[in-house]
Every structure is written in C-alpha cells, then in structure tokens.
Amino acid sequence: MAQKPKVQAALKAMAELGINEKQVKPVLKRLFKLFDKNWELIEAENYRVLIDAIFDEEENEVVEEKKNCRNYDEEDMEEEPQVRHEASRTSKRLHSSGHESSSQKKKSTNADLESDMEEELPLPHQRERPLKRLRKSHEGQVSPFPNTCNPMLGDTSSVRPKVEKDELLGTRSPQQPRDITRSPESRAELQQPISPHIGNKNKGKQPVMSKPLAPHGVRFKELVVAEPGIILLPKQNINTHQLLKPKDEPFTDDMAQDEVPIAAILPDPSSEENPILQDGATVEQNGQEHVASQEKESTTNGIQASYNEGNTNSELATIEEESPSNLEIASSPLGEDGSISVAPNLDALRKTTAWDAGGGTKELLCMQSFSLNGSVSIEHPTVVTAPQVPRLPLSLNGFGECREACGRTASNGFSEVNKEGGLEDSRDLVVVQQSDLTTDDLRAYHDINDITKGAERVTIPWVNEMNSECPLSFFYISRSLVFQDADVNFCLSGIGDGDCCSTCLGDCLSVPVRCACACQTGGEFAYTPEGLVKDDFLEECISMTRSPQQHHPLYCKSCPLERVKNDDCLEPCKGHSRRKFIKECWSKCGCVMQCGNRVVQRGLNCKLQVFFTSDGKGWGLRTLEDLPKGAFVCEYVGEVLTSKELQERNIQSARSGKRPYPVLLDANWGLKADLRNEEALCLDATKYGNVARFINHRCLDANLVEIPVEVETPDHCYYHIAFFTTRKVDALEELNWDYGIDFDDHDHPVKVFQCRCGSKFCRNMKRSNRSRSASIAA
Numbered sequence: 001m002a003q004k005p006k007v008q009a010a011l012k013a014m015a016e017l018g019i020n021e022k023q024v025k026p027v028l029k030r031l032f033k034l035f036d037k038n039w040e041l042i043e044a045e046n047y048r049v050l051i052d053a054i055f056d057e058e059e060n061e062v063v064e065e066k067k068n069c070r071n072y073d074e075e076d077m078e079e080e081p082q083v084r085h086e087a088s089r090t091s092k093r094l095h096s097s098g099h100e101s102s103s104q105k106k107k108s109t110n111a112d113l114e115s116d117m118e119e120e121l122p123l124p125h126q127r128e129r130p131l132k133r134l135r136k137s138h139e140g141q142v143s144p145f146p147n148t149c150n151p152m153l154g155d156t157s158s159v160r161p162k163v164e165k166d167e168l169l170g171t172r173s174p175q176q177p178r179d180i181t182r183s184p185e186s187r188a189e190l191q192q193p194i195s196p197h198i199g200n201k202n203k204g205k206q207p208v209m210s211k212p213l214a215p216h217g218v219r220f221k222e223l224v225v226a227e228p229g230i231i232l233l234p235k236q237n238i239n240t241h242q243l244l245k246p247k248d249e250p251f252t253d254d255m256a257q258d259e260v261p262i263a264a265i266l267p268d269p270s271s272e273e274n275p276i277l278q279d280g281a282t283v284e285q286n287g288q289e290h291v292a293s294q295e296k297e298s299t300t301n302g303i304q305a306s307y308n309e310g311n312t313n314s315e316l317a318t319i320e321e322e323s324p325s326n327l328e329i330a331s332s333p334l335g336e337d338g339s340i341s342v343a344p345n346l347d348a349l350r351k352t353t354a355w356d357a358g359g360g361t362k363e364l365l366c367m368q369s370f371s372l373n374g375s376v377s378i379e380h381p382t383v384v385t386a387p388q389v390p391r392l393p394l395s396l397n398g399f400g401e402c403r404e405a406c407g408r409t410a411s412n413g414f415s416e417v418n419k420e421g422g423l424e425d426s427r428d429l430v431v432v433q434q435s436d437l438t439t440d441d442l443r444a445y446h447d448i449n450d451i452t453k454g455a456e457r458v459t460i461p462w463v464n465e466m467n468s469e470c471p472l473s474f475f476y477i478s479r480s481l482v483f484q485d486a487d488v489n490f491c492l493s494g495i496g497d498g499d500c501c502s503t504c505l506g507d508c509l510s511v512p513v514r515c516a517c518a519c520q521t522g523g524e525f526a527y528t529p530e531g532l533v534k535d536d537f538l539e540e541c542i543s544m545t546r547s548p549q550q551h552h553p554l555y556c557k558s559c560p561l562e563r564v565k566n567d568d569c570l571e572p573c574k575g576h577s578r579r580k581f582i583k584e585c586w587s588k589c590g591c592v593m594q595c596g597n598r599v600v601q602r603g604l605n606c607k608l609q610v611f612f613t614s615d616g617k618g619w620g621l622r623t624l625e626d627l628p629k630g631a632f633v634c635e636y637v638g639e640v641l642t643s644k645e646l647q648e649r650n651i652q653s654a655r656s657g658k659r660p661y662p663v664l665l666d667a668n669w670g671l672k673a674d675l676r677n678e679e680a681l682c683l684d685a686t687k688y689g690n691v692a693r694f695i696n697h698r699c700l701d702a703n704l705v706e707i708p709v710e711v712e713t714p715d716h717c718y719y720h721i722a723f724f725t726t727r728k729v730d731a732l733e734e735l736n737w738d739y740g741i742d743f744d745d746h747d748h749p750v751k752v753f754q755c756r757c758g759s760k761f762c763r764n765m766k767r768s769n770r771s772r773s774a775s776i777a778a
C-alpha cells in the first residue's frame with residue numbers, strides 16, 4: 001500500500017494526458033512487476049515508460065482488431081472493405097474514448113491495483129521491446145494532445161476527434177493531409193508499421209535507449225514567450241537528440257561500420273604509395289614532399305592567426321568593446337532577418353544562432369568554446385513575430401505540423417507555438433518511429449507545397465508521379481547546427497583584420513580594388529556581378545573534384561577518421577581532396593548584404609522541386625527553371641559532428657541498420673598538423689538537413705560541384721558546402737553531385753548503394769564490369 005500515492009500520481013498524470021484509469025492500471029501493474037517494483041523507472045521522464053507501454057497495448061489491440069476484422073471480412077464478403085476498415089478504426093476510437101472494449105472491461109475488473117502489485121502474478125504481455133515513444137510533458141500545458149491546432153478553439157483536449165464522413169467512406173484524396181490531430185488513443189494508428197522504403201531492413205525496431213538524457217544532444221535554448229511576439233531565451237541545455245528515436249532514414253542501403261563519408265576521397269587502390277607522414281609534413285602520393293608547407297603560407301596563415309588571436313585575453317577586451325552593439329548576422333538567408341547582440345560573459349559555452357528565413361522560429365544552439373577563457377554569447381533579440389501561429393498538436397514524429405488546417409507555421413522543427421501563442425520545443429512532444437508513420441501521416445507531415453516548411457526564402461514543393469510514397473520525415477533546417485562537441489567558433493574576435501573588409505562600403509565587387517575577403521579567395525573574387533562563380537574558378541573546382549589525384553590530395557599525419565577508430569594500429573590517412581575556398585564577406589565587413597561577395601549566405605533562391613525519380617534512386621532534386629553555369633543552388637546543411645561523434649553514429653548505425661550520411665568538412669585536414677577530433681568535422685543530414693539531402697549521386701560528370709565557402713569563420717575547420725552548377729542546367733533536369741564514393745575500395749567496402757547514376761563514367765558500373773571480367777578470367 002506504500003505505493004498508493006505513487007499509483008495515484010501515475011493515474012493522475014495519465015488522466016491529464018487523456019488516458020483513462022482502466023487503460024492505465026493493467027499496464028502499470030505489469031510495469032511494476034517488470035521493473036521489480038522500481039517506481040523510479042516508471043516515473044522517469046514523466047512516466048515515459050508507462051505511456052509507451054500503454055501505446056503498445058493499444059497497438060496490440062489494433063492488431064487484434066485488424067485480425068478480427070480480417071476474419072470477419074472472410075466471413076462476410078458483402079461489405080465494402082474500405083468502409084469496414086475505417087469502421088474498425090472508428091470503433092477503435094470509440095473504444096478508446098471511453099467506451100470499453102471487452103478486453104478493457106476484463107482488465108478493468110482486475111482487483112485493486114495496489115494489491116495486485118504486491119502479487120507475483122505472471123505478466124500477460126511482458127514485452128522486451130523498450131520504449132516506442134518518448135514523451136515529455138510540458139509544464140503548465142493544459143493538454144499535450146489538443147484535438148485541434150486552431151489556437152482559437154482553446155483547450156479541447158477532452159473532445160475526441162470526430163470521424164470525418166469522408167474518412168469513414170475512405171474518400172479522402174491521397175494528397176489531402178489527414179487530420180493529424182489525434183487523441184492519444186487514435187495515435188495507436190501511428191504505430192502500425194509502414195514501409196515507406198521497400199527493402200529497408202530492420203525498420204526502426206531497434207530499442208531506444210532507455211537511459212534518459214545522456215550528455216549528448218543538440219542544445220537549443222528554450223524559447224519562452226514573455227508576451228505575444230516577444231521571446232525570451234533562458235539558458236538551458238536541452239537534450240533534444242535523446243528524444244529522437246532512431247528512425248528509418250531515406251538512405252536505404254547498408255553501409256559498413258567504418259563507412260567512408262561521402263566527401264572522403266580514396267586514393268587509387270592500385271597505388272602503393274600512401275605515405276605515412278613524418279614531422280608533421282604531408283606527403284603527396286608519389287612520395288614527394290607534400291606542398292602542405294607552401295599551402296600553409298598561402299592559405300593557413302589566417303587559420304594560425306585566428307587561433308592565436310582567439311587564445312589571447314585581449315580578445316575579451318575586444319569583445320567587451322563591441323558588446324553593446326547589435327550586429328547583423330550576414331549569414332542569415334535574408335540578411336536582414338535579425339540582429340545579434342554580442343554580450344561578453346564567462347560562460348563555458350558559446351552560443352550562436354541559426355534561424356529560418358521565414359522570419360519565424362529562431363533556434364539557438366550552444367557551441368563550446370575552444371579558445372577563449374570567456375565566451376561570446378550571441379543571443380538573438382526578441383523578434384519572433386508569429387504570435388498567432390498555432391500550437392502544433394500531437395505531431396507525427398514530434399515535429400510535424402497541421403499546416404492544412406492551421407495555415408502556415410513558423411516552425412521548422414525545433415520549436416512551435418502553442419495555443420496561447422507560446423513557443424514550445426520539440427522535447428515536449430511525442431516521438432514516433434519513422435516506421436510507424438503511414439503514408440498518409442507522412443503526407444500530412446510534409447507540406448506538399450513546401451518541404452522546407454517556410455525555412456527558406458523560396459518554397460520547394462515535392463511531387464511523386466511514380467507511386468504513393470512520401471518523403472520520410474526529417475527536421476528541415478536551413479542552417480547547419482552543431483550537434484554537440486564540434487569546435488565551431490563564430491567568434492568575431494577570431495576574424496582578424498586580414499580576414500574581413502571592415503573598411504569596405506557598398507558592394508565589394510563594384511570597386512576595382514580587391515578587398516581582404518577576395519584576397520582570402522586566392523586573390524580574386526570568385527563571383528561575377530551576376531552572382532555566378534567565375535568560369536576559371538569553377539573549372540578548377542570541378543577539376544579538383546573530378547581528378548583529385550592530379551591535384552595532390554592531402555594526407556593527414558594522423559587522420560581523424562582513423563584515429564577515432566580506437567584501433568591499436570593507426571591506419572594511414574586515405575587522403576583528402578584538395579579544395580579551393582571561397583571567402584564571403586560577413587559581419588565584420590563594411591559592405592552591404594547585397595554585396596556581390598555574399599551569395600551563399602543569402603540562401604537558396606532557385607526554383608527547385610523534390611521529386612521521386614523514375615530510375616530507382618528514390619527521391620531526388622530537380623530544378624524547375626534553367627540555371628546558368630556557375631549558379632548557386634543550395635548548400636549541404638546538416639548537423640555538425642566531430643569525427644568522433646561520426647564514428648559513434650557509425651557504430652550505432654551498424655547495429656541499427658541505419659546510418660548517418662555524412663559529408664566531411666575535410667578540406668584542411670592534411671594542412672593542419674595535429675588537428676584535434678573536435679576540429680575534424682562533418683555534416684550529417686540524416687535527421688536534420690535541408691533540401692540538399694535529396695540530391696542524388698552521379699559519378700564524375702555531375703551537374704553540381706561542391707565548393708567550400710567560408711562565411712563566419714576563416715579557420716577552414718567549419719565551412720559551408722555550397723553546390724554550384726557545373727554547366728547550364730535545363731528546367732526539370734535532376735540535380736546531382738559526385739559523392740566521391742570509391743566503389744572499388746575493398747579495404748573500406750563502401751558499397752553505399754548500387755549506383756544508378758546512368759553516367760558513362762559510372763565507377764560502380766566499371767567495378768561490376770571489372771569483377772565480371774575477373775570472374776570470367778578465373
């Protein structure tokens with residue numbers, strides 16, 4: 001009986017979620033036994049386990065009902081099947097909304113819960129499968145499952161979703177988003193497994209870590225509404241990542257644990273030379289001393305300078321001088337989106353902002369300082385202007401939205417506005433496994449008119465003319481965000497005078513004298529006044545990508561990729577493509593946002609469309625307008641991971657069958673001696689990404705080339721990967737880039753997928769041919 005108050009508390013908590021006692025008690029009882037009477041486990045994270053188990057229970061019931069329904073169908077073929085299915089669903093809802101099913105009745109007649117808990121009864125449905133959904137209740141929130149996303153309707157949590165007539169009749173159009181506003185009961189439907197990607201193995205059935213809130217996670221500042229339209233940003237570390245369950249990703253092929261990220265170049269395996277470097281020197285593949293030292297003179301002075309500067313206390317003084325000012329963040333896609341105040345403080349954390357271009361949600365993330373004793377706190381001002389944006393209801397994976405019914409929201413995945421106009425972050429929401437989402441759910445999740453959910457300057461529709469599949473869910477972000485440990489330092493003090501053009505005015509391109517930023521880009525502006533990459537610059541970038549061996553790849557003395565494997569024996573570096581950088585003007589520059597040397601930072605601006613390819617590559621991206629050669633299309637946006645974090649994800653993904661799909665930011669890896677793991681970065685767009693995650697691979701003659709672009713930091717560790725057209729691209733052509741995969745590398749079996757690029761230079765095809773001829777020869 002000692003548990004009674006706890007039982008009551010649990011029942012109360014569930015009641016607040018709209019789950020009635022009769023549903024809760026038998027589940028609670030089982031958990032109690034399962035966890036050996038350990039209430040802590042049951043209570044953890046606002047009864048997360050309990051909620052999950054209740055959903056599981058419901059799911060089983062749904063399956064049971066479906067089975068019964070099927071049996072019934074067999075007996076009675078007269079009734080129209082779709083109607084029956086929907087009727088079954090309706091009946092499920094009715095059961096859930098208070099009308100007891102016979103099974104529930106049985107359960108509800110159990111003896112008193114407390115006394116039951118003391119008994120050592122066999123557990124009827126003891127599951128080994130751990131949590132299916134994660135939930136964190138929201139303080140002060142009336143109901144986490146509002147039945148409406150219309151803020152004007154107030155709390156309607158007690159109202160059950162009515163079954164629409166067309167839903168009953170199965171007449172809802174396939175493109176019509178279903179009302180994703182559900183009661184907890186109706187959410188049982190979401191748990192029914194789906195297979196958006198046929199052939200996906202292990203569809204998200206791996207366990208979720210039940211360890212709550214381990215110390216990783218994207219740390220976003222919580223947005224708190226002080227008054228409509230004004231958001232305060234209290235300091236808080238939020239472990240969003242932990243709330244995200246692994247989900248099926250759009251990358252459908254197996255990748256080995258030691259997968260090579262797609263930006264890694266792999267030297268010709270026939271080449272014997274893969275020199276191990278000595279004394280910090282990098283050596284090119286033919287054994288000559290590497291040109292890294294020359295490179296350092298020409299390209300890494302800035303790096304060194306910024307590190308040195310960054311480490312001095314005098315920088316703090318500089319920051320203090322500048323602190324009262326509001327600085328425009330030029331990296332905003334719109335430039336004018338907001339300003340930041342640079343406030344000196346001695347926090348261990350450095351924060352910066354990333355926000356959508358729609359003028360709505362601001363996401364903040366914390367970035368660890370690596371150089372200063374103090375830190376620069378870049379806080380976004382209180383300028384969120386979407387007070388009337390509705391709070392999202394229970395959403396599909398915790399981040400979806402009810403756009404159809406509610407109009408456009410400013411959310412791009414990290415926070416959302418509640419009924420009162422308050423912003424909430426994603427941790428308050430239920431996370432549903434990707435594999436649990438039905439096609440209809442996904443259709444509702446993605447705005448068919450804009451997969452970016454308003455995060456970009458332009459809308460990007462998606463279309464599937466091939467089948468009924470929908471893009472899998474992911475968090476659309478328009479700017480890369482640090483996952484956790486990456487030393488990304490958007491520190492104004494880190495930008496030396498030589499790295500910016502503070503004395504410039506207007507448009508740097510319009511004056512004959514090259515500004516400091518141009519000097520950082522090899523002495524010339526990379527862009528034409530029309531905003532295209534200059535032909536010779538572009539050609540060199542293309543050549544470096546297509547023939548990396550001719551451009552002397554860079555070899556790390558101790559490659560971060562190899563280092564993090566924790567092997568006893570450190571493997572030699574496999575080589576990294578040499579790159580040409582573009583340095584754009586930024587906040588310390590005196591020029592205007594429309595300066596011709598600010599292209600990537602102004603964000604995506606082409607008419608694009610996500611579409612389902614007809615040649616077996618899944619989703620792809622195409623242009624809806626003709627694009628000239630050298631045009632900026634988009635950048636590759638994702639989570640910024642360290643090489644170690646990448647390795648951890650690789651290990652996890654090898655276990656789960658899902659993998660990250662990283663692109664290395666390795667352009668300076670061979671240049672900087674003793675690169676720390678936290679400086680060896682990559683972008684992973686698996687969960688958080690932008691439209692670039694839909695761009696498919698094409699061997700060699702791709703119509704896009706990736707060019708490293710530095711905006712906020714000149715250290716070459718973190719930079720933007722921007723895609724530019726390699727030639728004129730016609731409207732409706734699919735966009736593609738060469739992932740740099742070496743399908744021939746047997747040491748690292750990176751058979752990410754069976755390449756269907758269709759290029760006559762296809763490396764995968766060549767390999768298949770070679771192995772075929774080898775087997776014929778044998």
Ligand SMILES: C[S@@+](CC[C@H](N)C(=O)[O-])C[C@H]1O[C@@H](n2cnc3c(N)ncnc32)[C@H](O)[C@@H]1O
Nearest residue numbers: 250251252617618619694696697753755756757
């Ligand atoms: C970055 S995603 C591109 C978007 C992806 N097609 C989708 O449906 O979400 C990379 C994945 O797309 C598929 N893919 C990309 N290029 C391909 C190609 N040339 N041939 C076959 N599959 C390709 C592979 O499954 C690969 O793992």
